[in-house]
Amino acid sequence: MWKRACDTASKCIAESKEYNKQRWDKSHMEPDFKEGDQVLVSTVNFNNLKGPKKLRDSFVGPLTMIKLIGKNAVEVKLTEEFSRKHPVFPMSLVKP
Structure with a gap:
């Protein structure tokens, strides 16, 4: 039994x-990204943005994608404003 x-x-x-x-x-x-594509990056983990969190943009960009790192990460070319940030972001924070 x-x-x-x-x-x-x-x-x-x-x-x-x-x-x-x-x-x-x-x-x-699955989004299919290629090198040179323009992508938007989520600002969820960006603590250095000015203004109240409620009024901030949800995404920054468009930023140029430099390369795909594995299946789960993307390296982007950051603007001068975000030059101190690490340029690799997980796919969950990136959208085309």
Whole structure:
């Protein structure tokens, strides 16, 4: 009886994972960036911007993408205003 319950639970978990994967793949598209593309960078982690946070721009740019680092990061050419920032940002903070 215990074995059957474990098998049923494992089967349900596998079906649920497959269902969720199909739903994610259906609605999610990976952005395909190339060197030289213009991108916007999120200001979520920019603490040195002036003015109240509520009134700041959500994104800065457009900035030129220098290179793609793996699948999860992008190196951008920063303007003089942000020259002290590290130029590599995760894909979650970049949009085309």
